[in-house]
Structure formats: C-alpha cells, structure tokens
Amino acid sequence: xxxxxxxxxxxxxxxxxxxTLSCSPISGHRSVSWYQQTPGQGLQFLFEYFSETQxxxxxxxxxxxxxxxxxxxxxxxxxTLELGDSALYLCASSSGLRGxxxxxxxxxxxxxxSVL
Amino acid sequence: xxxxxxxxxxxxxxxEAFLTINCTYTATGYPSLFWYxxxxxxxxQLLLKATKADDKGSNKGFEATYRKETTSxxxxxxxxxxxxxxxxxxxxxxxxxxxxxFGAGTRLTVKP
Numbered sequence: 001x002x003x004x005x006x007x008x009x010x011x012x013x014x015x016x017x018x019x020t021l022s023c024s025p026i027s028g029h030r031s032v033s034w035y036q037q038t039p040g041q042g043l044q045f046l047f048e049y050f051s052e053t054q055x056x057x058x059x060x061x062x063x064x065x066x067x068x069x070x071x072x073x074x075x076x077x078x079x080t081l082e083l084g085d086s087a088l089y090l091c092a093s094s095s096g097l098r099g100x101x102x103x104x105x106x107x108x109x110x111x112x113x114s115v116l
Numbered sequence: 117x118x119x120x121x122x123x124x125x126x127x128x129x130x131x132e133a134f135l136t137i138n139c140t141y142t143a144t145g146y147p148s149l150f151w152y153x154x155x156x157x158x159x160x161q162l163l164l165k166a167t168k169a170d171d172k173g174s175n176k177g178f179e180a181t182y183r184k185e186t187t188s189x190x191x192x193x194x195x196x197x198x199x200x201x202x203x204x205x206x207x208x209x210x211x212x213x214x215x216x217x218f219g220a221g222t223r224l225t226v227k228p
Binding site: 004033035041042043045090092104105106107108109110 | 150159160161162165216217218219220221
C-alpha cells in the first residue's frame with residue numbers, strides 16, 4: 001500500500017509570490033491534515049479536510065488555504081509569501097473516524113519551503 | 117483548549133542508557149495519547165499510543181503509560197541504541213476536536 005505522497009519535495013520562492021503544495025493520502029483514507037513545522041514553533045496545525053469539507057482550522061492567517069478533491073487528494077495554498085512562511089509543511093492522512101481510538105495519522109515526508 | 121507540553125531538548129545519551137522524555141497534557145475531554153518519532157529527512161511515524169487511562173502503549177522497547185491523575189504520558193526506554201536518534205513528539209487527539217495537537221518535540225542523540 002503506497003504511503004502519503006507530497007510534492008514537490010523542495011520549493012524556493014520569493015516574498016510576495018504564492019505557492020501550491022500537493023498531498024496524496026493513503027488509498028481509502030478520507031481525512032487529510034496539514035501541519036507547519038519550524039524549529040522555533042514545532043508542529044503547528046493548519047487545517048483538516050474530510051470528504052472535501054474543511055472540518056477544523058488552526059490559528060493561521062487567511063493567506064493559508066486548502067482544499068480537498070473527490071479522490072481525497074488535497075492541496076494547500078499560501079498567497080503573498082512572507083519570510084516567516086519558510087518551513088517544512090507536512091501532510092497526514094487518516095481514516096477520519098473519531099472517538100474509536102483510531103486517530104492514527106500517517107505522515108508524508110513533507111515539502112520544504114524556503115522563502116527568500 | 118487542548119495542549120501538550122513536553123520536555124525541552126536536546127537530549128544526549130550514551131548507548132544502553134535509560135531514556136525518559138516527559139510529556140504532560142491539558143484536555144477538556146478524554147483524549148487518546150500518542151508518541152510519534154521523526155527520523156532525519158522523513159515525516160513523523162507513530163511509535164505508540166494509549167486510548168484510555170492506565171493503558172500502556174509499547175513498541176520497539178519504548179513504553180508510555182496514560183496517567184490521568186497526573187495528566188502525563190512519559191516515554192521511557194530501558195536501553196537506547198544509536199538508531200533511536202531522532203525527534204520525538206508527544207500528541208493528543210480528542211474526540212470532540214477534529215485535530216491532533218503535538219508537543220514541541222524532543223531531539224534525542226545517542227552516542228556509541
């Protein structure tokens with residue numbers, strides 16, 4: 001069974017540009033979550049999508065947005081990039097079912113974004 | 117809201133030493149608790165989990181016990197190996213919230 005796939009692996013952008021990151025979850029998984037990882041802030045939750053609907057959102061500005069397609073693949077977009085957006089962006093997939101102790105997340109290797 | 121606080125790193129140990137990484141949590145409901153591990157250049161992988169009070173999660177020689185009275189989930193291993201060098205994250209997931217909250221991560225380096 002293929003794991004969570006994130007593309008691209010590395011990305012270099014300049015301030016003011018926008019960027020789109022892609023995530024393909026494990027087959028059969030309906031939930032995709034996005035996290036931002038930085039040395040100073042650790043792992044910060046961005047948002048979660050389940051069956052094409054945003055189910056929860058972290059405390060990030062509106063420049064950060066996402067969507068999920070009918071095949072569960074997800075994209076994350078960041079507009080008007082700032083230097084502080086430089087980070088490793090991790091995508092995780094799961095069955096999406098809650099409360100049964102089955103909240104295990106499967107992570108991709110991430111997209112390393114550098115904003116110059 | 118829910119949150120996780122874990123021991124600041126980095127932690128450096130010699131091979132075969134005993135490891136403890138502390139983790140405490142704050143939650144309004146009845147969370148499930150997790151330890152994830154991140155090896156260099158990779159995403160996070162689930163190491164172990166516990167879904168209710170007094171449960172013990174274990175995997176690869178690592179253990180953690182869900183202590184509701186102290187709201188803790190400390191990670192332990194009796195004898196670490198060089199291959200255990202990684203960043204360890206404590207996390208919780210609450211039935212009432214549709215996201216998983218992570219601690220800041222603790223970097224472990226094991227020297228031969």
